[in-house]
Amino acid sequence: MDGTLDHVMLRVADLNDSLEWYETHLDYEEKDRHEGDGFTIVYLGPEDMHEDGAMLELTHNEGDDDLDVGDGWGHIAVRVPEGELEDAYQQLMDDGVEDYRDPESCGGRYAFVKDPDGHEIEIVQRDQGARWSLDHTMIRIEDADEALGFWTRKFEYEHTSRWEADSFSNYFMKPADAAPEEMSVELTYNYDGRSYDMGDAWGHLCVRVDDLEEDWDQLLTREAADYRDPESNDNMYAFTEDQDGHEIELLERDPSADSLFPF
Template sequence: MDSTLDHVMIRVADLEESLGWYQKHFDYEEQDRYEGDGFTIVYLGPREMHEGSAMLEITHNEGEDPELGDAWGHIAVRVPEGELEAVYKQLMEEGVEDYRDPESCGGRYAFIKDPDGHEIELVQRDHGEKWSLDHTMIRVEDADAALGFWTRKFEYQEVGRWEADTFANYFVQPKDAAPEEMAVELTYNYDGRTYNSGDSWGHLCVRVDDLHDDWKLLMEREAEDYRDPTECDDLYAFTKDQDGHEIELLKRDPQTDSLFPF
C-alpha cells in the first residue's frame, strides 16, 4: 500500500482564536477551508510546503467545547538546528504559554501549548520547512500490537526508537518517505496504564492512491471497519487502530483546486 501521512486533525473551541494563534506564532497560511452545517474545517501549513508535508486540520463544531484526553500526546513542529533557544524565547515574548523550556528538556527540544491546551513539541531539524509537522505522538497500551498494526496494515516501517527505563518511543513512517514527511510516534509506558481519548484530538489522515482498493486491502488485513467508503459518499473512509485512534483514508483529485474531496 502506497500512502502518505496527509494531515492530523484537532478540534478547537474558538476557531478565530486558534487560527490567529497558529498564523501569528507559526506563520501558518490557510491552505483551504470547508464550511459545513454547524462546523468548519480549515487546513493550515507553512507558506512553503514540500509535496509530502502533512497539514494541520483544525475543526470547529459550533457550540462545542472539546475535551482533552491523554491518549493523544502532541504534534511536533520543526525549527532549524541551533535555533531552539532563540525560537522559544521569541514565542515567550509573543505571549505563548511557558510549558517546558529547552533547559528542562536537556536543550534538545521544548514544549508549548496552543489555546486549547494541545501540546506542541519544538524539535530541531536540518530538513523541512520551519514549523512544518515533524511527527504526531500517540500513546499506546501494547507496543507490539501498535507496531504490528502500522507495519502489517499500512506497510509502514520503523525509522527510529528510544527505549528508556520507564517508557519507549517508536517512530513509524511510510516506506521510502521523504525526510520532510511526517512520522507517527508511538509512546509506550511500561507501567500498564490506560488512557482516555477525549474528543479534542480527532484523527490522523493517510492519503492513498485508490480508496476502494486500499480499503479492501485493510479489511483483508483485519483492520477495523469503522466507517467504510460507502458510508462517506465514497470520498474517504475511517478505520481505528488497536487503541481506538481514528485513522482516515483519503484520496484527493489532483485535477481540482480544492484540498477537500467534496
C-alpha cells in the same frame, strides 16, 4: 497504497482564536476551508511546506466549546533548524505564548508549548522541512507489539527509529521510501501498564491512499477495523481505527483539484 500522512486533525473551541494563534506564532497560512452544516474545517501549514508535508486540520463544531484533550493522543511536533531551539522558544515567549516546558527543562534537545485549547506542541530541531512544519504526531499505545504490528502490517510502514528509557519507549513509523520532510507517527509505550482516555479534542490522523475502494478492501483483508467504510461517507473518504481506538482517515488526494476537500 500511498501511505503518506496527509494531515492531523485537532478540534478547537474558538476557530478564530486558534487560527490567529497558529498564523501569528507558527507563521501558518490557510490552505483551504470547508463550511459544513454546523461545522467548519480549515487546513493550515507553512507557506513553503513540502509537497508531501502534512497539514494541520482545525475543526470547529458549532456549540462545542468544552473540549476534553484526554491523554490517548500526545502531541504534534514542529520543526526549527538545528541550533535554533532556544531562540525559537524565546521568540514565542516574547510574542506572548505561555511558558510551558522550556529547552533547559528538556535537556536542551526539545521544548513544548500549548495552543489555546491545550494541545501540546513539541519543538524539535531538524535540518529538513520548512520551519514550523509538522515533524511527527505522538499517540500513546497500550501494547507496543500490537501497535508496531498494526502500522507495519496494515499500512506497510517502517520502523525508522526508537528511544528506550527507563519507564517508556518511543517508536517512530513512516511509509517506506518516505521523504525526510514527511510527518511520522510516534508511538509512545509506557511500561507501567496504564490505560488512556481519548477525549474529544484530538481528532484523527489521515493517510493518503491511491484508490480508496481498493485500499479499503486491502485493509479489511489485513483485518483492520471496519469503522466507517467508503460507502457510508459517499465514497469520499473512510475511517479505520488502530488497536487503541485512534481514528485513521483514508483519503485520495488529487493535487490538481481546485479544492483540498473531496466534497
